[in-house]
Amino acid sequence: MAPAVTTLAADAPTLSAANTGFMLICSALVMLMTPGLAFFYGGMVRVKSSLNMLMMSFISLGIVTILWVLYGFSLAFGTDKGSIVGWSADYVGLSGIGLTQLWDGYTIPVYVFAVFQLMFAIITPALISGALADRVKFSAWALFIALWVTAVYFPVAHWVWGSGGWLFEMGVIDFAGGTAVHINAGAAALGVILVIGKRVGFKKDPMRPHSLPLVMLGAGLLWFGWFGFNAGSWLGNDDGIGAVMFLNTQVATAAAMLSWLAWEKIRHGACTTLGAASGAVAGLVAITPSGGSCSPLGAIAIGAIAGLLCAMAVGLKYKFGYDDSLDVVGVHLVGGIVGSLLVGFFATGGVQSDAAGLFYGGGLEQLGKQAVGVFSVLAYSLVASALLAFVLHKTMGMRVSEDDEVSGIDQVEHAETAYDFSGAGGGTPARSTAVTATAVTDSKKVDA
Numbered sequence: 001m002a003p004a005v006t007t008l009a010a011d012a013p014t015l016s017a018a019n020t021g022f023m024l025i026c027s028a029l030v031m032l033m034t035p036g037l038a039f040f041y042g043g044m045v046r047v048k049s050s051l052n053m054l055m056m057s058f059i060s061l062g063i064v065t066i067l068w069v070l071y072g073f074s075l076a077f078g079t080d081k082g083s084i085v086g087w088s089a090d091y092v093g094l095s096g097i098g099l100t101q102l103w104d105g106y107t108i109p110v111y112v113f114a115v116f117q118l119m120f121a122i123i124t125p126a127l128i129s130g131a132l133a134d135r136v137k138f139s140a141w142a143l144f145i146a147l148w149v150t151a152v153y154f155p156v157a158h159w160v161w162g163s164g165g166w167l168f169e170m171g172v173i174d175f176a177g178g179t180a181v182h183i184n185a186g187a188a189a190l191g192v193i194l195v196i197g198k199r200v201g202f203k204k205d206p207m208r209p210h211s212l213p214l215v216m217l218g219a220g221l222l223w224f225g226w227f228g229f230n231a232g233s234w235l236g237n238d239d240g241i242g243a244v245m246f247l248n249t250q251v252a253t254a255a256a257m258l259s260w261l262a263w264e265k266i267r268h269g270a271c272t273t274l275g276a277a278s279g280a281v282a283g284l285v286a287i288t289p290s291g292g293s294c295s296p297l298g299a300i301a302i303g304a305i306a307g308l309l310c311a312m313a314v315g316l317k318y319k320f321g322y323d324d325s326l327d328v329v330g331v332h333l334v335g336g337i338v339g340s341l342l343v344g345f346f347a348t349g350g351v352q353s354d355a356a357g358l359f360y361g362g363g364l365e366q367l368g369k370q371a372v373g374v375f376s377v378l379a380y381s382l383v384a385s386a387l388l389a390f391v392l393h394k395t396m397g398m399r400v401s402e403d404d405e406v407s408g409i410d411q412v413e414h415a416e417t418a419y420d421f422s423g424a425g426g427g428t429p430a431r432s433t434a435v436t437a438t439a440v441t442d443s444k445k446v447d448a
Contacts, residue, residue: 015100016107019236023112029228030119034061034126036225040218040277041130043211044326048408049134050210050418056129056141063145064122069094072121073114075154080164085155104163106235116232117157124153124181128385130326131189134199134207135405138413140398144388148188152384156180156377172373173347173355173366175245176233178289178340179377186333187378189324191386196398198323200405207325212273219277223253226284230291234352241292241352248291249284252303256283259307275311282310282331286339290346293353298346306338337374344370 038057042050064072071092078088090096094114103113125145132141159165160172160180167179174180201207209215231246260279261271286306287299294302314330317323324330342357344367349356356362392398399405404412411417 026232036221043214182336255303256307285335
């Protein structure tokens, strides 16, 4: 992913088989994150809506892929138009790109860059879905994805990473997606849930995860895939910066998990598996924008701060009354804000760019730039997402009926259930055996 500051070699770059292969592997790792997210979210909901949660992530693989090829890549990474959006006719349908045509300034083909960026575009709307569990029509959600990536994700990606994008040109550092992915998705989630309202039984009924093993599996897949997400965003392996990002990803995630668990132990007296998984994701989110500019010690601090603040933030929904089902706001919005702003403190000036943060003698300049990036993306995504949800809600309706929500959205929207116990045996045969055994014993007593 194009970094905020880059230095090109004096000679024109040539295609690197090593970097090309590396980026294809990273693209596959990022693709794996969306099914991982589906498991992570799917285990966190109740049984009756687990399939719907899986599908709300999985459908993004289909919708966003097609739109990206048709026009999304052109809008995000085409020739700059007014610092707001891109457009290049050769990128429409990806039809005017040469087989070995290189991405400008790098040693990988345009096709490889396009497919790597596609995987980011896919997972971003999938992140939003966790806030809407149990209550959204699948057809409305599918249409929302198409509209949202067109109106929100593609332009914001251009602001942050596109050559000529206004945040890119300002010097905002977002190595792999703190603003464009996580703040963007978290703010969108908040905008939508403010429009569609709370689940039936919010704050009253227990809404515990139905499968914590699935949650842990999903978190593990996300952690694994995130190395491609982060380390791959330098678009090559020639100068060691991607390796620093790889290490910082691991370090910050570990620190955030431990920080979250420590908060749980102090606050609630137990270290939970859900807390471990959520803390890890919080660390992954926070290091995404910042890991290419900080040292490993800085990554520990960023992860620990993010784990603590995100653990505290997930409870805000009960205080303020917004029903963020699976804590997308508390983890992705808050984690993205924390990681993006901490660049202004922990940037060393010696990794991806010479921009230094407050703790390394850089003053407040970079922090100011980071704040502009954070709050501009937050405001735009929040308002635009709420407007899109409002239009859909007032036209086709975004929510299932209350009766359907109570009975279970899986059966209503997908005509399936996650678990079929009909052939598992159990109650009646066991009871018959017990009755027969009792009858035999009683008969022997009578005979005696």
